[in-house]
Structure formats: C-alpha cells, structure tokens
Amino acid sequence: GESVGLHLPTLSVQEGDNSIINCAYSNSASDYFIWYKQESGKGPQFIIDIRSNMDKRQGQRVTVLLNKTVKHLSLQIAATQPGDSAVYFCAENIRVGSNYKLTFGKGTLLTVNP
C-alpha cells in the first residue's frame, strides 16, 4: 500500500485480474479525495473522486472505497488490462475556510503482465 509522503511501492498483476491500490491519508479533516493515473511521459489523468460523505463510488471498471475511521482510501480496478500499467496517485483535499490544500501521495506503480 501507499501512504502520502513515502517511497513509491509497486504492484504487479496478471492481465484480467483485479487490482487494489491502497492509500493512507493523513488528515481527518480531508473532505475530498481523488485518484489519478500517470503514464510515462504524460501528466496525471483523473480517474475517479469521492467526497468524505460517501464511502464508495463506482466508475467504469474502477471503484474507490473510503474508510474514514482508519483514514484509508483504495482504488479497485476490475479486469486489469495492460493499458492500466501506470503510476496511480491518491490526493486528499483539506478545506480551510476559503482556502484548500491538495496533497498528493507519492504513487503506486502498477505493472500488468500479459
């Protein structure tokens, strides 16, 4: 798994398997969480987001789970494909009045083996 601020972990899966990427966030006041995918040589690409008043959100082949009790976020990718190989980042947003602070994790490198 990953914790905001630590070294880059890796996850290797077989094509067709489900992938679970984990992220531990730091601040219980965080109200918005986002997962990004970054392929080599490209900028991060939005995958899915979730607000703190939810504990699950589903997209196309992706599901984000939020456990506020233990400050844990996970991204599940169903039927992982070679094109899913990338670095995945979680980000947390903390609102402070009219300002905000968006903090990104270091990322998890997902490698999909054909």
Add this chain to the structure above:
Amino acid sequence: KAGVTQTPRYLIKTRGQQVTLSCSPISGHRSVSWYQQTPGQGLQFLFEYFSETQRNKGNFPGRFSGRQFSNSRSEMNVSTLELGDSALYLCASSLRTPWADTQYFGPGTRLTVL
C-alpha cells in the same frame, strides 16, 4: 476541446538563471494550478490562480512565482535557479475550483538545472 498545453516541453538551464513556463488551460476553465513533480518529493502544489488572482499557495520559496492573464493562460517563473529545481512542472486547469471540479493536467515541462 483541446487539452491543457504547456510550453516548452523540455528546458535546460544553469544555476542562477531564471525560467518562465507557460500553460494554456482548457477553453472555459478559469482555475489554473501549478505543481512540481520530483522522484523524491512526488507531486507538490505550487499555487493556484483564478481570475488573474493567486487564490492558494503551497510551501515554496518566493523564487517561485506565477501569474494569470485575462484569457486564463498562466505563466510561472522561477528565479535564481538551483539544482534542486530540476523537476517536471505540471499545470492543471479546472472550471472553477480544483476541489469541486475535475482537474485536467497538461503533459508538463521537464526542467533540468545544470
């Protein structure tokens, strides 16, 4: 719609020099954020502009500055470059706010300081 564009894509400078990077957001997007990405520190928030005003700022020294023009295009400037400024600089745009609207990232500018 065209995506976020950044120029130049690659830049080599020497210590002590200054550099200006440019970002054109997606048409209609008024919020532009800048990030620095390094292997050691990951993605770190620099600042965000909205309607030509800096609305949020990260924890970077004053050598890092930015501005936004009336057409929402943004530039960031780094003065007195240091070796540690070598990084991928990413720009992201969103409709109004990075915490309520999806952020779309550009491909980044790779800055190397020698």
